[in-house]
Amino acid sequence: MATLLLLSKRATAAEDVLPSLSLLNHKVQVVPAEASSLLEGPRVDALLLDARTDLAACRALCRVIQTTGKDLPLLVVVTEGGLTAMSSDWGFDDLVLDTAGPAEIEARLRLATTPAQGERDVIASGGVVIDEAGYAARLNGRQLDLTYTEFELLKYLVQHPGRVFSREQLLSDVWGYDYYGGTRTVDVHIRRLRAKLGPEHESIIGTVRNVGYRFVVKP
Template identity: 60%
Template sequence: MTQVLLLTPQVGGSENSADILPSLGLLTHQIRVAALEPESLLNSDASILLLDGRTDLVGVRNFCRTLTALGNQIPTLVVLTEGGLTALSPAWELSDFVLVTAGPAEVDARLRMVVRESGRELIAAGGVEIDEEAYVARLDGRALDLTYTEFELLKFLAQHPNKVFSREQLLSDVWGWDYFGGTRTVDVHVRRLRAKLGEADSLIGTVRNVGYRFVPRS
């Protein structure tokens, strides 16, 4: 599940993403809709920006220039009607575009491709999405408030779903070879991580007398 920030020039912002890109509502990505203005990017942890270019092409083009000036690093797509394609050019400095008539499979593919091409690797498994670049972990679209070590532990386990790691292995790979603490710290961090996962605490499974593993939800 990817965090998508959908910006629209409609006054106050549209409250329904389906009004802008109907297929988006059929996907499982977490969508937040806001006004097309730089302030909407403040404190945003979005993985992808979608710009509503259906009606105000000049305004969206100028906003793209503003994003470039601000040093935007988030993959950005513009939603266009077929007629709007004639105004599109490399000067917009977009990652890609998508037509309002695109089906769910095409929209999902375009979102995944721009994230991959941007070099922004996302680890996704069992409803957990980890954005290494932004240092954000989300569960079903909700950002988790994790410490550095909790984030690294969750990331490591999610990168190897269903693989069992002993406490000694986790200490070596997550804490580092120069860590002098005992294996007890692994149990403590797993307990805290499970607490923050809430009802999804079963994502971190225990293999008795062996260690821990990440168990993706079906």
Template identity: 55%
Template sequence: MAHLLLLSNNASTGAEVLPALELLLHENRCLPANTEALSQIGDAEAVILDARTELIAARALAQTIHSTVNLPLLLVIGEGGLGVLNSAWHASDFILPTAVPGELEARIRLILSAAPEVVVQENTSGLTIDELSYTARIDRRMLDLTYKEFELLKYLSQFPGRVFTREQLLHEVWGYDYYGGTRTVDVHVRRLRAKLGTDHEQLIGTVRNVGYRFYTEV
């Protein structure tokens, strides 16, 4: 039996969000879907987030859950929302509200038994990224990054040498529901280079007429 925390602004019980949940033996609490609820995690082993509506707010909260409590996250999302799911949500898995008890039990079991995520990245460039504390260092110097700057640097460094178009980076880091233009990517890359400093700014290389890539050595 697992201890689950269900976050929803549209229901007061788990049965209203995910009827199959009430047919399982797990203990679950239902709290409002906001950041204040994260201070009441208690003994929860996983978080179930109601993402059936208010997708933008749900994605923001999912990212906060990942960066602050780092518990397995199961999204409850309708079929209409599946098109906006991507790695920026940091969800362990998702499930439709109409799922039967057997499927829900299997998904809960899988996210609880999954191997812990590697949260510290290090490479020969001198860059160290700690996903748990949302911090980044270059040659042991702490970088003062905004949330999106951190996410962009982390994403690029996960795929050294791979070239990404601005559109790809916009979708993967900002999400498909972001309506700003690709100029946003250029602005954040420029800020990242400034914060990396003159000795390391070339870690993020420009591929003319295409986009950007991350180099492990400069």
């Protein structure tokens, strides 16, 4: 069981921010989203920041947290729509959607609170290098500026080179069973991902007509 500190401007209960958290056996204390809460708060294993609204203020608080000297994992809770505003300069350790199920929340908490051992987990295929621990992706040495979902989508495809996935499969495995959006969101993210890969490399994400998408390893 982990002890968690949830910083939120509006919520007074953890289930208001992350409903599935109430299904897990963790001790959660909700405090105002301000730096003083860290200085006066109890000893905890990780921080959760409610960033479902007022992203500018949450970003500023993330940066303040880095200056407090508190060496604690920071997980930011966001909505699907807020993912596009996320970037590495926020200084968080991980992101979790407010609709995430208990299994995903537990996995992310475990990853964040477990001390890193050994080398980073790196996946490489067809010129794409995925650094899971650093949440970074590179194409032929060029850093890709990806959103959280774009990163997870690219990682999933690279992990299964040549295998074709339907839109429904990708929704289930990348977005999770908790996601209730339509399959069109997959097409939108694939289009954005291809744009960031660039015209010379966009074809590494291939379309299989009437089926879905796959990662293409070129000879």
